[in-house]
Each structure stands twice: as structure tokens, then as C-alpha cells.
Amino acid sequence: MMDTAWTRRNFLKRGTTLASLASTAPLFIQEASQAMSLPSHSLLTSLAGVPQERVLVVVQLGGGNDGLNTVVPYGEAEYYRKRPQLAIASPGKGSDAAIAIPGVDGLGLHPAFSGMRELLDEGVGTIVQGIGYPNPNRSHFSSMDIWHTADTSGRDNGWIGRYFDNTCPGTPKAGAAIALGNTAPLAMQGDRSLPVSFEMPELYRWMGGDLGGDVESTWRSMAAPDPSAPDTNLTFLKRTAMDAMVSSDQVRRAAALTPLATWPGGDLSDQLKMVAGMIRADMPTRVYYVTLGGFDTHANQEGSHQRLLRQVGNSLLAFNKELKAQGNDGRVLTMVFSEFGRRVGENASGGTDHGTAAPMYLVGPMVKPGVLGTHPSMTNLDDGDLKFTADFRQVYAAVLKNWMGADPDAILRKRWTPAPVLRA
Amino acid sequence: MPHALSPLPKNRFGYSEAEHLLARAGFGGTPEQILTLADMGCEDAVDSLLEWERVPDPGTDGSQFRSDIMTPLTRSQREKRQRARRSGDEAVLEEFREARQARQREDRRQMRDIQSWWLERLIETPRPLQEKLTLFWHGHFATGYRAVEDSWHMMLQNNFLRQNAGGNFRDDLVHGIIRDPAMIKYLNNNQNTRKAPNENLARELMELFTLGEGAGYTEDDIKEGARALTGMTYRDDTFAFNQRNHDSSGKRLFGRSGQFDGDDFVELIFQRPAISWFVPWKIHRFFVNDAIDVDSDTKRAVSRMGRTFRSRSWEVRPMLRELLCSSWFYDDRHRRTLIKSPVQLTVQAIRSLGTPARNINRLNQACGVMGQELFQPPSVKGWEAGRKWINTSTLFVRENTLVYLMTGRDPASRAWEASRGGWSAEPLVAHLRGLADRDEVVDVVTYLSRLLLGSPPTDGSLERWIAFARNRDSLDNETLTHLLSLMTAAPEYQLC
Numbered sequence: 001m002m003d004t005a006w007t008r009r010n011f012l013k014r015g016t017t018l019a020s021l022a023s024t025a026p027l028f029i030q031e032a033s034q035a036m037s038l039p040s041h042s043l044l045t046s047l048a049g050v051p052q053e054r055v056l057v058v059v060q061l062g063g064g065n066d067g068l069n070t071v072v073p074y075g076e077a078e079y080y081r082k083r084p085q086l087a088i089a090s091p092g093k094g095s096d097a098a099i100a101i102p103g104v105d106g107l108g109l110h111p112a113f114s115g116m117r118e119l120l121d122e123g124v125g126t127i128v129q130g131i132g133y134p135n136p137n138r139s140h141f142s143s144m145d146i147w148h149t150a151d152t153s154g155r156d157n158g159w160i161g162r163y164f165d166n167t168c169p170g171t172p173k174a175g176a177a178i179a180l181g182n183t184a185p186l187a188m189q190g191d192r193s194l195p196v197s198f199e200m201p202e203l204y205r206w207m208g209g210d211l212g213g214d215v216e217s218t219w220r221s222m223a224a225p226d227p228s229a230p231d232t233n234l235t236f237l238k239r240t241a242m243d244a245m246v247s248s249d250q251v252r253r254a255a256a257l258t259p260l261a262t263w264p265g266g267d268l269s270d271q272l273k274m275v276a277g278m279i280r281a282d283m284p285t286r287v288y289y290v291t292l293g294g295f296d297t298h299a300n301q302e303g304s305h306q307r308l309l310r311q312v313g314n315s316l317l318a319f320n321k322e323l324k325a326q327g328n329d330g331r332v333l334t335m336v337f338s339e340f341g342r343r344v345g346e347n348a349s350g351g352t353d354h355g356t357a358a359p360m361y362l363v364g365p366m367v368k369p370g371v372l373g374t375h376p377s378m379t380n381l382d383d384g385d386l387k388f389t390a391d392f393r394q395v396y397a398a399v400l401k402n403w404m405g406a407d408p409d410a411i412l413r414k415r416w417t418p419a420p421v422l423r424a
Numbered sequence: 425m426p427h428a429l430s431p432l433p434k435n436r437f438g439y440s441e442a443e444h445l446l447a448r449a450g451f452g453g454t455p456e457q458i459l460t461l462a463d464m465g466c467e468d469a470v471d472s473l474l475e476w477e478r479v480p481d482p483g484t485d486g487s488q489f490r491s492d493i494m495t496p497l498t499r500s501q502r503e504k505r506q507r508a509r510r511s512g513d514e515a516v517l518e519e520f521r522e523a524r525q526a527r528q529r530e531d532r533r534q535m536r537d538i539q540s541w542w543l544e545r546l547i548e549t550p551r552p553l554q555e556k557l558t559l560f561w562h563g564h565f566a567t568g569y570r571a572v573e574d575s576w577h578m579m580l581q582n583n584f585l586r587q588n589a590g591g592n593f594r595d596d597l598v599h600g601i602i603r604d605p606a607m608i609k610y611l612n613n614n615q616n617t618r619k620a621p622n623e624n625l626a627r628e629l630m631e632l633f634t635l636g637e638g639a640g641y642t643e644d645d646i647k648e649g650a651r652a653l654t655g656m657t658y659r660d661d662t663f664a665f666n667q668r669n670h671d672s673s674g675k676r677l678f679g680r681s682g683q684f685d686g687d688d689f690v691e692l693i694f695q696r697p698a699i700s701w702f703v704p705w706k707i708h709r710f711f712v713n714d715a716i717d718v719d720s721d722t723k724r725a726v727s728r729m730g731r732t733f734r735s736r737s738w739e740v741r742p743m744l745r746e747l748l749c750s751s752w753f754y755d756d757r758h759r760r761t762l763i764k765s766p767v768q769l770t771v772q773a774i775r776s777l778g779t780p781a782r783n784i785n786r787l788n789q790a791c792g793v794m795g796q797e798l799f800q801p802p803s804v805k806g807w808e809a810g811r812k813w814i815n816t817s818t819l820f821v822r823e824n825t826l827v828y829l830m831t832g833r834d835p836a837s838r839a840w841e842a843s844r845g846g847w848s849a850e851p852l853v854a855h856l857r858g859l860a861d862r863d864e865v866v867d868v869v870t871y872l873s874r875l876l877l878g879s880p881p882t883d884g885s886l887e888r889w890i891a892f893a894r895n896r897d898s899l900d901n902e903t904l905t906h907l908l909s910l911m912t913a914a915p916e917y918q919l920c
């Protein structure tokens with residue numbers, strides 16, 4: 001990150017008060033210490049629209065969202081043949097029918113996914129169809145790893161982690177990447193970058209300090225890890241302990257803000273509300289990661305899928321409203337994905353089994369709105385599964401190149417033609 | 425030539441080896457317990473943990489819980505509901521819905537009680553290795569309550585894993601788990617039928633339970649294996665084989681043809697080469713070294729485990745005995761390097777420091793926030809463990825849980841609770857009091873840091889803690905507790 005306040009030379013000039021730390025503390029600690037002494041707006045460049053101000057929010061739908069019942073191919077007779085129980089009727093055919101998408105024939109939205117329709121109407125929502133990758137893996141874990149690593153063997157570190165490794169050489173910053181949830185996702189783990197993650201901001205602090213001022217101050221004087229130490233579990237724990245101390249105060253300040261929009265409630269809503277608070281608090285975070293699970297609908301899919309899609313659509317809508325009210329919507333691109341779609345044919349349990357290609361969703365005024373790409377054929381199948389029409393790494397490449405201002409080839413380790421999903 | 429798991433020489437088993445053994449093959453203990461083990465010598469110490477039948481188990485078997493909360497409707501109830509559906513009798517249907525919701529609420533409450541029951545067992549057990557292996561198998565044959573929705577079945581599975589924790593992996597555990605109602609429900613095998621095969625159990629049986637992902641099987645083997653498993657279901661609380669739903673026609677598995685059923689499928693899996701690697705590797709990760717990457721020494725050790733596993737027909741104990749008695753297990757490179765699981769952290773703190781367990785439900789919640797809710801692994805893959813336990817947030821929860829155990833300070837509320845205190849750290853250091861010509865502060869701080877962290881940190885922390893203690897008026901219980909809060913917040917405390 002090339003923010004002028006953060007260049008190494010600048011730091012060395014201004015960092016005299018931290019001189020004693022300079023030989024032992026990793027750079028991000030020095031920077032964080034300095035950040036606390038600066039007014040928060042100087043953490044960001046003042047020019048609107050430059051990459052430093054841009055934020056990416058990744059929404060992971062865990063379990064494999066049923067793409068065919070999210071964006072419904074009601075124009076395809078085959079859809080109704082393969083899904084006698086679960087298929088959603090064409091728009092206009094009853095109260096549970098699909099929602100039409102203006103200007104698009106044969107495709108509609110799940111009736112509970114009306115939030116997405118509003119985003120499309122506003123020109124800030126995009127559905128990218130037929131996203132997948134070659135030789136699809138139908139294991140949750142492997143396919144999720146493939147999406148997280150952007151590598152079809154799944155054996156690499158995370159693509160977002162590599163983004164930070166590549167764009168902030170030598171200076172991973174605590175809080176540059178924040179994941180909400182119990183564990184930081186593989187996608188955010190780079191060689192050096194360390195994602196911050198938490199579920200409840202108010203518990204995001206050490207309470208031993210309440211025992212006494214001298215306890216707190218002794219704890220705060222914990223030793224910075226030796227940056228040249230070998231990568232053992234202990235070194236890892238020391239780095240994490242230092243990160244935790246630095247990011248704790250920042251995060252709790254952001255969580256205390258009152259939201260500007262009305263939120264629907266629910267797990268995803270709560271997470272996006274927290275993200276919106278942190279964006280509003282001008283945290284120097286470039287990537288936020290939120291997750292919603294429960295999409296593994298092998299049995300009795302109808303009710304659970306409806307509740308999930310209602311939450312996804314309405315939460316994305318509230319997030320957009322909140323960001324607009326803050327005046328931050330232009331800074332934030334939201335990308336929604338799941339590790340795979342479901343099989344074309346329903347199973348006998350009123351559910352669907354693990355499948356392959358499915359749509360991705362993008363939200364923000366910077367997207368090319370509408371339904372993009374090519375819907376996979378419903379008849380030319382690969383062993384009962386849809387054949388993908390675009391690789392997810394083309395979407396990553398577009399996000400990295402056209403939004404984050406990074407070189408996608410280096411991060412994705414291969415040249416992918418960016419999918420034309422963002423405005424120039 | 426000595427093999428990769430040559431036994432530890434007799435004279436090399438002392439206090440720190442016994443401490444290592446009790447932490448890894450159990451949940452740690454007091455200095456007195458560690459000394460007792462050290463005096464036994466390595467083999468007897470390992471056997472005292474491994475042959476747990478010698479020790480009476482005073483814990484309950486869970487029969488105090490209700491088995492009937494989620495019992496399916498009787499025939500006459502089902503017929504009544506069917507009639508109401510046909511006639512559109514909303515009042516009756518609503519009654520059924522409400523009754524079901526009430527039962528689900530009651531069952532969730534019982535599930536919390538069962539979580540606490542197990543956590544109490546873990547804290548109290550005189551058979552630590554049996555409980556530790558039960559925890560291992562729970563993570564291995566991961567099954568989550570949210571999908572099973574029957575607390576009694578979760579409890580039955582827990583007892584099954586406990587009873588077979590040191591049994592035969594193939595005959596007891598794998599053949600048993602495909603008959604386990606909770607597992608059958610969790611991986612949808614009750615819906616796996618001749619007409620509509622469901623691949624979930626077949627896939628995970630190979631990928632996660634026996635062979636490892638992609639290790640010697642194909643997508644076709646999954647499809648055929650799923651057909652072999654058709655009809656294996658449960659009725660009420662027990663396994664049932666539904667002949668009508670079973671696909672008895674010919675199948676082709678791993679290049680062999682036959683009318684295989686689920687048990688044949690298991691037997692064929694155990695003839696695959698990868699069976700000697702995957703589970704020994706997971707056991708090695710759990711007990712010895714949690715790194716994902718396998719170096720050449722580790723590869724030799726795990727290969728040796730696999731050889732013993734195979735030659736002893738998949739019995740768990742001979743493999744584990746050889747490992748726990750080996751020089752490799754006690755090698756310096758493995759000491760204080762394993763990141764404690766949330767349950768390990770919590771249980772070990774109570775067992776080794778002797779703190780009160782406080783509110784057991786709170787501890788369950790804390791373990792959940794730290795990433796390890798019992799009976800609710802994050803997925804069928806279980807807990808990934810190692811560094812995946814740790815991020816900035818879980819680290820705070822870990823440290824705060826220790827503060828809670830020692831002081832009664834509730835981690836989820838801002839106020840100090842009435843349950844505050846009630847624990848004295850004094851017994852830990854009583855033997856260091858009033859010694860002539862000694863610096864008591866240095867002795868106490870150094871001793872405690874050794875007790876908690878293995879050895880005093882060399883990064884300046886020890887000096888800071890000594891300075892902290894010197895600035896206090898006295899080295900009373902409050903100061904000791906505060907010192908221990910600082911030490912348990914040291915990164916080293918997360919390792920065992």
C-alpha cells in the first residue's frame with residue numbers, strides 16, 4: 001500500500017519516538033504505533049477513487065448454494081423435468097413464482113431473493129452466470145480450498161493473502177484484512193499477511209487488564225517477536241498476540257457506531273453491519289470477509305433455501321443502503337460466491353446434491369449491472385452437472401486488476417483474462 | 425538398524441518426559457501426578473494411561489438423559505396428521521407444529537446438558553487417555569448436532585466412541601460408525617436408497633474416515649460405494665437394514681466386481697494401500713506434531729505407525745503404545761510445540777492448576793467461541809487444529825478464559841460476578857515461602873513460569889514479571905493470581 005503516510009522512508013523520518021523499537025519490532029507494529037498518534041483520516045489518501053480507498057467485501061455462502069434455484073432458468077423445460085418437486089414456477093404463476101428480471105428472458109430470481117432484484121433495478125447489482133473451473137471437485141472442503149487458493153489443486157495459500165503479500169512488500173499491516181467469524185479463511189492467509197478475525201467486537205480484548213493498571217501495562221509491554229525468527233508455532237503465536245493487541249482498540253471503536261440504515265437481522269446482516277461500521281470508522285482495512293453457512297441442502301431444501309436467500313438478498317440490500325447513507329458506496333465492491341452449485345436433478349430427499357457451476361454476484365456502483373455471461377446448457381451436461389462457462393479466476397482477475405489496482409497475473413500465478421464485470 | 429519409533433532408553437524418562445506424556449496423552453496434571461508417572465518409568469507410565477480398564481470410571485454413562493424427546497410420531501399420530509392435511513384442518517396441523525417445536529427446544533436444552541456432561545467427564549476423568557481418544561475420534565468421525573437434531577443420538581455416538589476408543593479401527597470403529605444413527609443421519613445415509621442413491625456417506629467414508637482425499641479411489645468408486653451402502657439406516661435409536669432400499673445388484677469397486685454391501689465396501693477400503701497412512705498420520709498430528717507439512721523424519725515415523733497398525737490388524741493400542749514409548753515422541757523438537765485445542769486448554773488449566781471449573785455452561789460456550797464446540801464440529805472434516813485454532817480473536821478468548829477460571833471474572837460480562845475468587849494460588853508456591861538466603865520473588869516467578877510454560881521465557885518477559893511482582897506490596901494471593909494471568913496470556917502458554 002503506497003499511501004504516503006505509510007512509506008518506509010516517511011516512517012523513518014517521522015518515527016523518532018519509536019526509534020527504540022525499530023530494531024526489533026516488525027514493521028507493522030511500528031506503523032500501528034504511529035497510526036495511533038495520527039488523526040484517523042490521514043490513514044487514507046484524500047483523493048477520491050484512488051485504489052487506497054477501495055474496499056473489497058467477500059461474502060462466502062458455505063455449503064454449495066443451489067444456483068439453479070437462486071437464478072431460475074424458467075425458460076428451460078429441462079429445469080422442470082429434472083426438478084419436479086423443487087422447480088420454481090415462471091414469473092406470474094402464483095405467489096411462489098420466480099421474480100422476473102427486467103430485460104432478461106427466461107431467467108428469474110428465487111421469490112425470496114427480492115433484495116437482489118432491487119439492487120439490479122438500482123443498477124448496482126450483477127449476476128455473473130456459469131462460474132466454475134475445470135474438473136470440478138465435489139467435496140466441500142476441496143472445492144472451497146480451490147476457490148480460496150485460486151488453484152485447482154487447492155494446494156497454495158490464499159489469493160487475498162497473496163494480494164497483500166504482493167502489494168505491501170515487507171509491511172503487512174494488522175487489520176488490513178478482517179474476517180468475521182471463528183476462523184480466518186484460507187483465502188486470507190498469505191506468506192506474511194495475517195488476517196484479523198473475530199465474532200464479537202466487545203469481547204475482542206484482553207480482560208486481565210481489568211485486574212489492575214500494572215497488570216495491563218505489564219501485558220502491553222510484551223516483547224515484539226523477532227522478525228528473523230524461524231516460522232515455528234511459537235513465533236506464529238507471538239505475532240498473533242501482537243496483532244491482537246494492536247487491532248483490539250480500533251475494532252471496538254468502530255463497532256460502537258450506530259447504523260444509518262435499517263438492517264433485517266440475522267447472521268449475515270449482523271456481519272455486514274459490523275463491516276459497514278468499520279468502513280465508516282475509516283479503518284485502514286482493504287478486504288473484509290464474511291460467511292454464511294447452511295447451503296448444503298441435501299434434504300428438504302425448500303424452506304431452508306428460502307430463508308437463506310431472503311437473508312442474503314436483504315442483507316446485501318441493507319449493506320448498500322448503509323454505505324450510501326455513509327457516502328462510502330463508491331468505495332466498496334461486494335463479491336458473493338459459493339464453493340459449488342448443486343446437481344441439476346433433485347434427489348429423492350427433497351434436496352439437491354453437490355454440483356458444479358453456479359452464478360457469482362457483485363454489488364456496488366462500480367459493477368456493470370445486470371445478468372452477465374452465458375448460462376450453462378441444461379441439456380449438454382457433464383455427468384448430470386452443468387458445464388461452467390467462465391472461470392472464477394477471471395472474476396478474481398477483474399476484481400484485482402480493475403478494482404484493487406493489482407497485477408492479477410502475479411497473484412493468480414497465471415494469466416487470466418479479466419471478466420468484463422466492472423465499469424472501466 | 426533401529427526403526428523410526430525405537431523405544432526411549434529407560435534412563436531418559438524423567439519429570440519433563442512424564443509431563444510431556446501426561447499433556448499429550450491426557451490433559452496434564454499437578455506436579456505430584458507428574459512425579460508419580462515419572463517414577464513408574466516410561467512403559468508402565470504409558471500402560472497406566474493406555475490400559476484404562478484398570479482404573480474404575482466413576483462417571484455416569486449418560487443414561488440419566490431422556491431418550492424419547494425426538495422419538496418419531498407413532499402410527500396413529502401420523503395418520504391423524506395425514507387426515508388433517510387432507511382435510512386442511514389447520515388447527516390440528518398447528519398443534520403438531522407447536523408440539524414439534526417444543527420438542528426441538530427441549531432437545532436443544534438437553535444437548536447443552538450433554539455437552540456439559542462430557543466436558544465434566546473430561547475434567548474429572550481418572551482415564552484421561554480414554555477421553556482424549558474419544559475427543560480424537562469425535563473430530564475424526566465428525567458429526568454435528570445441528571444436522572442430527574437428536575441429542576440422544578449424539579450421546580449414544582459419544583458412548584460408542586468412548587467404548588471403542590482403544591479398540592479395533594476397522595472392526596469396531598469403521599464398521600460401527602456406518603451403523604451409528606447419528607452418523608447415518610448426519611451424512612444422509614437414511615436417504616440413500618436403491619432408487620435414489622445419496623453419495624454423502626460413501627464419499628466421506630473414504631475421503632475423511634479412512635483413505636484421505638483422492639487417495640486411491642475415483643468418483644466412480646464413490647458412486648458404486650454409495651450403492652453398496654444403500655439400505656443402511658436406523659429405526660428409532662438403533663441401526664436397521666432396509667432390504668427393500670438396498671441395491672443388491674452387481675457393483676464395481678476399486679476394479680473388482682461383486683454384489684457388495686456396506687460391510688464389503690469397508691473391507692475393500694481396508695485393502696487399499698492408503699489405509700496405512702491416513703489415520704496414523706492424523707493420530708500423529710493429534711499427539712505429536714500438528715504441522716500439516718510432513719518432513720522426511722515424520723514420514724518415517726508415520727510409516728512405522730502404519731506398519732504396526734496393519735500388522736496388528738488395525739488395533740489402535742499397539743500402534744499408540746509404540747508411539748508413546750518412542751524416542752521420537754519425546755524428541756526435543758516436539759516439546760511444547762503443539763497448539764492446545766480449546767478443550768485441551770480449558771481442561772488442562774483446571775486439572776493442572778486446580779482452579780474451580782466455575783460455570784460449566786460458560787466453559788462450553790467459551791470452547792465454542794474458541795472454535796471447538798463439543799458435538800458441533802464445523803464440518804464433517806472435523807477440527808483442522810494446529811494454527812487454525814489461533815487468530816487474534818480466539819487468542820483473546822483463550823487468555824480471558826484463564827482469567828475467568830482463576831478469578832471468576834466472567835468473560836462475557838463487564839461486571840465482576842459474585843462467583844469471583846474462591847481459588848488460591850498459594851498451594852502452587854507454598855514450598856518456596858520463607859526459605860533462607862533466597863530471593864522469594866525471583867523463586868516464585870521463575871517457578872511459576874516453569875510450571876506454566878515449561879521453561880522461563882528468554883525474551884524479557886520473566887524480568888518484566890519479576891519487576892511487576894516487586895512493585896507490589898506483597899506476594900499475596902492477589903498478586904499471584906495477577907502474575908498467573910500475565911503468564912497464561914504469554915504466547916508460550918498456548919503450547920503443550
